[in-house]
């Protein structure tokens with residue numbers, strides 16, 4: 001069997017005295033769509049930030065394609081082609097859509113000038129790449145003038161544009177209408193065909209079950225379920241998410 | 257990263273109208289106000305429009321303008337520096353003391369003062385970033401420390417509160433070419449600081465609007481978590497900004513020292529808020545992420561014109577403070593209105 005794209009081992013995270021992740025280990029296979037599920041405060045977003053390299057884990061090891069990553073940080077994950085749609089969208093409202101999309105990765109000529117025309121053109125293109133949202137008039141528009149869904153579409157477009165190997169989506173459809181949601185979920189399946197893996201955090205278990213090859217359920221910072229789609233069911237996921245380890249055990253007793 | 261521009265221009269890229277584009281600029285309000293004040297004093301006083309008069313208010317504006325532009329960059333980046341004014345005194349005193357008292361080479365003295373200024377700027381940034389404390393508090397502390405040290409150290413070393421005898425230091429005239437000279441233009445005696453001011457405003461504007469660093473300054477000032485999440489080097493940006501205001505303090509310190517060849521231990525104290533006011537009048541938001549270098553330069557121009565205009569009009573000098581307060585209030589109101597018109601929610 002070939003090496004997993006990303007394997008995390010024994011990850012724990014403390015915020016002050018609070019342990020928010022406890023000894024979490026799992027793998028993300030190449031071209032695999034993994035659902036990361038769990039109740040509010042279960043630790044999903046913290047895990048997402050650790051995998052994206054923007055937050056340090058207190059302990060834990062990371063392996064990329066079998067190779068140990070010595071120091072996880074955003075520089076490393078960016079080089080590896082990891083892109084994340086953060087739960088808070090990670091946009092700067094006072095800046096234009098273009099400047100947000102290229103923030104930290106501005107395209108410049110050799111004199112250090114930003115190529116604004118080129119970036120505007122690319123921004124206009126990528127805005128339509130996955131989910132087409134009505135009402136975005138120009139990439140020069142300020143993000144503060146966008147609706148919640150429009151802003152989320154910008155965050156999606158940015159991550160989709162730059163991702164090369166792994167796309168992490170933290171509740172990416174929370175502000176999207178039905179059509180856009182369907183388009184995004186469909187896109188994850190399409191990515192699989194291109195060999196790009198993805199991690200989807202969502203509270204909609206039906207969406208997760210529809211597109212994910214594997215499901216990981218978090219509860220109070222611990223991983224309590226890690227199952228391939230064919231080995232689980234929406235009912236089992238629901239029991240695990242809603243009632244934690246106890247509910248999962250009860251569900252399994254009841255179904256055997 | 258390679259990037260191929262799409263062949264066809266996308267329908268979403270349409271040039272915005274000229275008025276719309278203009279109204280979106282943060283400095284429109286300041287430009288209009290500067291014009292009004294210019295016309296007012298031109299009409300109401302004899303001296304304002306004479307070559308000597310123009311040279312006077314431009315000189316005033318230039319010293320405030322250099323600092324205001326640096327402070328504007330910092331404010332756009334989401335921070336304040338209340339130690340910027342005291343820094344002007346500190347750097348002037350360092351050069352004055354080490355040359356006149358200890359006979360240090362004047363060029364070396366300039367470098368020492370700059371290095372100390374940059375180190376203080378870096379220390380400001382370091383404390384702010386590592387502790388997460390508001391820069392307003394951290395630099396307020398730095399301000400008091402510098403103010404106290406400026407006076408105490410000057411007294412210990414020289415026995416007085418000012419440095420005299422700079423003119424006799426070897427190399428003084430050579431350095432004066434860069435910081436204290438002037439040249440004649442249209443019958444005006446133009447001080448070199450005006451050239452520095454214009455150059456720094458142009459450079460800052462270019463950096464803000466056209467370079468990657470500029471994008472990072474707006475980003476960290478607008479939403480620091482978002483910037484960090486997408487990989488903007490937040491620490492580097494803030495460090496650079498604090499060091500820029502400190503460096504600007506050094507420059508202004510030198511411009512004053514080599515203009516009058518003396519420096520007081522109280523130089524620069526009380527000016528820190530004027531820099532901030534100039535930046536705000538020029539369209540900077542106190543909340544960060546929005547503003548302009550040209551605006552700050554215009555804010556300083558307004559201040560310089562008023563400062564000298566009031567003298568030319570032979571009004572009581574105390575009107576300046578009242579005017580400054582009124583101007584500040586008017587500026588934030590106008591900027592608020594302009595931003596609403598341009599469809600910026602904030």
Ligand SMILES: Nc1ncnc2c1ncn2[C@@H]1O[C@H](COP(=O)(O)OP(=O)(O)OP(=O)(O)O)[C@@H](O)[C@H]1O
Nearest residue numbers: 015018020038039040041042043044045046047087
């Ligand atoms: N920066 C922080 N400082 C302190 N505690 C934090 C921080 N970020 C998260 N936490 C805590 O860590 C726990 C997990 O938070 P996390 O955001 O990972 O949850 P989540 O599973 O994404 O929840 P949700 O579904 O509501 O988004 C929560 O109890 C939260 O209070």
Ligand SMILES: [Mg+2]
Nearest residue numbers: 044045046087
């Ligand atoms: Mg979350």
